[in-house]
Amino acid sequence: MNALANRRFLKMNGLGNQITVLDLRGSKHVVSESEARAIASEPRARFDQLMVLHDAVTPGTDAFVRIYNTDGSEAGACGNGTRCVAWAMIADPQMGDTAKNHLALQTKAGLLPAVREGETLFTVDMGAPRLAWDQIPLAEPFEDTSRFELQIGPIDNPILHTPCAVNMGNPHAVFFVEDPYAYNLEQIGPLLENHPIFPDRANIELAAVKAPDHIVLRVWERGAGITQACGSGACAALVAGVRRELTARKATVSLPGGDLAIEWRERDGHVLMTGPVEFEWEGTLDPALFDQAA
Numbered sequence: 001m002n003a004l005a006n007r008r009f010l011k012m013n014g015l016g017n018q019i020t021v022l023d024l025r026g027s028k029h030v031v032s033e034s035e036a037r038a039i040a041s042e043p044r045a046r047f048d049q050l051m052v053l054h055d056a057v058t059p060g061t062d063a064f065v066r067i068y069n070t071d072g073s074e075a076g077a078c079g080n081g082t083r084c085v086a087w088a089m090i091a092d093p094q095m096g097d098t099a100k101n102h103l104a105l106q107t108k109a110g111l112l113p114a115v116r117e118g119e120t121l122f123t124v125d126m127g128a129p130r131l132a133w134d135q136i137p138l139a140e141p142f143e144d145t146s147r148f149e150l151q152i153g154p155i156d157n158p159i160l161h162t163p164c165a166v167n168m169g170n171p172h173a174v175f176f177v178e179d180p181y182a183y184n185l186e187q188i189g190p191l192l193e194n195h196p197i198f199p200d201r202a203n204i205e206l207a208a209v210k211a212p213d214h215i216v217l218r219v220w221e222r223g224a225g226i227t228q229a230c231g232s233g234a235c236a237a238l239v240a241g242v243r244r245e246l247t248a249r250k251a252t253v254s255l256p257g258g259d260l261a262i263e264w265r266e267r268d269g270h271v272l273m274t275g276p277v278e279f280e281w282e283g284t285l286d287p288a289l290f291d292q293a294a
Helices: 033-041 079-091 185-193 231-243
Strands: 008-014 017-023 049-054 063-069 102-107 110-116 121-125 164-167 171-176 203-211 214-221 250-255 258-264 271-276 278-284
Touching: 008 079, 017 079, 033 049, 033 063, 049 079, 063 079, 079 102, 079 110, 079 121, 079 231, 079 271, 164 231, 171 231, 185 203, 185 214, 203 231, 214 231, 231 250, 231 258, 231 271
Parallel strands: 017 049, 063 102, 171 203, 214 250
Antiparallel strands: 008 017, 008 278, 049 063, 102 110, 110 121, 121 271, 164 171, 203 214, 250 258, 258 271
């Protein structure tokens, strides 16, 4: 029988960003792409991101977290998902430790400390953004990644052009526009995500700066599509706004699912994201899901 059969999962969301939390601590099993896709096909476990807890690999950390997109690909970071994991590891009776208010979670992108600010409110330290072209990565050198050459549409009248590139544990391209809802993101999102300039694909953000402390944002997430919210995308949008001298270092980022408070802290360059989480339900994974999964 597959190691994931009958495993308990938590279905949660961060501002509508659909998150499934799966606890594999104590097991050596690593979820494969096909297994992640199988879980995503189950209506009650369907996710934008699957957050899988493993035993800690570094002293002083609480868990190692692998993150999967709907298509089974792995992501380096997920801010909304990290807040959901933090809630699960503190508040869930079977998974958590109610004596804790601070967690150190490790992912492929590095350490993501999380602090409980209220019953369902958490702050995640997303670390420092990576801004060099080969850190994002881009397929060719650009000295200034705050404005790099990329456009979609007619050459003399492009639909979108000249984004800012930011890596917040995964690659992001932020386009500043007047109205993020004026664009057919379902159509242009896949084209930009898979553009040859992004060897690892990219998350695509459409950002409107309404005030120095307020950004309105829509996101096409790499491997997941349009989502109600994206924590790393909100962080990328603020970093891009500061780099373009359009915003302050603290701002509210409004997404379709709600607001996140983002700060690009000057003293150490880390980006802090604060927002709520919501528990929806729990369930167990049907063994039949994995009959064809490898």
